[in-house]
Amino acid sequence: MSGSNASVASTTSAQASAERLRITEIFHSIQGEADALGWRTVFVRLTGCPLRCVWCDTEYSFYGGNWRDIDDIVAEVASHGARHVCVTGGEPLAQKRCLILLKKLCDAGYDVSLETSGALDVSLVDPRVRKVMDLKAPDSGESKRNLWSNIEQLLPHDQVKIVIASRADYEWAREVIAEHGLVDKCMVLFSPVHGAIQPRELAEWIIADKLDVRFQLQLHKLLWNDEPGH
Numbered sequence: 190m191s192g193s194n195a196s197v198a199s200t201t202s203a204q205a206s207a208e209r210l211r212i213t214e215i216f217h218s219i220q221g222e223a224d225a226l227g228w229r230t231v232f233v234r235l236t237g238c239p240l241r242c243v244w245c246d247t248e249y250s251f252y253g254g255n256w257r258d259i260d261d262i263v264a265e266v267a268s269h270g271a272r273h274v275c276v277t278g279g280e281p282l283a284q285k286r287c288l289i290l291l292k293k294l295c296d297a298g299y300d301v302s303l304e305t306s307g308a309l310d311v312s313l314v315d316p317r318v319r320k321v322m323d324l325k326a327p328d329s330g331e332s333k334r335n336l337w338s339n340i341e342q343l344l345p346h347d348q349v350k351i352v353i354a355s356r357a358d359y360e361w362a363r364e365v366i367a368e369h370g371l372v373d374k375c376m377v378l379f380s381p382v383h384g385a386i387q388p389r390e391l392a393e394w395i396i397a398d399k400l401d402v403r404f405q406l407q408l409h410k411l412l413w414n415d416e417p418g419h
């Protein structure tokens with residue numbers, strides 16, 4: 190091989206390896222959370238998370254996973270024939286190349302949502318993606334990680350989610366949405382930590398305080414009780 194061909198080949202392979210992501214699972218299910226609730230959706234779960242929310246239901250995504258080419262991921266997504274794709278984790282934005290995956294999925298015409306902790310900068314996320322951005326309440330143990338500047342990046346089709354484990358978390362959430370005028374920026378979702386508080390208690394607090402937030406339960410846990418692959 191001539192020198193220039195060798196350099197083309199090495200550039201190409203460098204680009205190929207640069208376009209890989211560490212993936213825990215890709216599965217086809219029903220969206221169980223946020224605004225796209227109920228839609229048949231393909232989930233792409235990226236491996237790794239720099240946070241450790243005490244109630245995290247996805248600890249199996251912290252380690253391991255497989256390196257996959259982004260184009261292979263997009264091809265596997267296509268094989269399921271769904272309109273909706275949800276990129277989640279772990280913390281998907283902890284891998285910078287997640288931004289490339291999001292753009293390619295949007296270019297392919299999917300309705301793309303991104304589940305993110307709110308701890309990493311979202312400013313470079315493709316604006317066609319519907320961001321579902323958590324704000325971590327105190328009982329998560331990770332509220333110091335909230336990156337408040339992310340609020341400026343919210344678009345009307347995005348959502349803020351607060352996962353609530355106690356009355357103290359609820360009062361924190363109520364103050365945060367008032368202080369930042371969140372319900373006027375986008376949909377705000379309050380969700381009980383699965384197994385920590387009675388969902389009904391949270392529902393009644395929202396009614397009593399006349400909050401313009403959307404109550405949600407994780408539908409997949411009602412349907413499949415946390416079985417893998419859903």
Ligand SMILES: C[S@@+](CC[C@H](N)C(=O)[O-])C[C@H]1O[C@@H](n2cnc3c(N)ncnc32)[C@H](O)[C@@H]1O
Binds near residue numbers: 244279305322380407
């Ligand atoms: C596993 S996280 C992955 C995405 C990202 N790391 C985040 O925290 O948004 C997906 C969603 O599940 C929620 N979640 C995790 N454990 C939960 C639990 N025990 N009860 C209710 N929601 C939970 C998170 O708050 C987040 O909204």
Ligand SMILES: Nc1nc2[nH]cc(C(=O)O)c2c(=O)[nH]1
Binds near residue numbers: 218221232275409
């Ligand atoms: N069915 C289903 N819907 C989901 N929506 C967000 C999920 C997540 O783990 O981010 C999730 C999940 O794990 N399963």
Ligand code: SF4
Binds near residue numbers: 239240241280306
């Ligand atoms: S940020 Fe998300 S994935 Fe990470 S520990 Fe918290 S809930 Fe789990």
Ligand SMILES: [Mg+2]
Binds near residue numbers: 246247
């Ligand atoms: Mg989940």
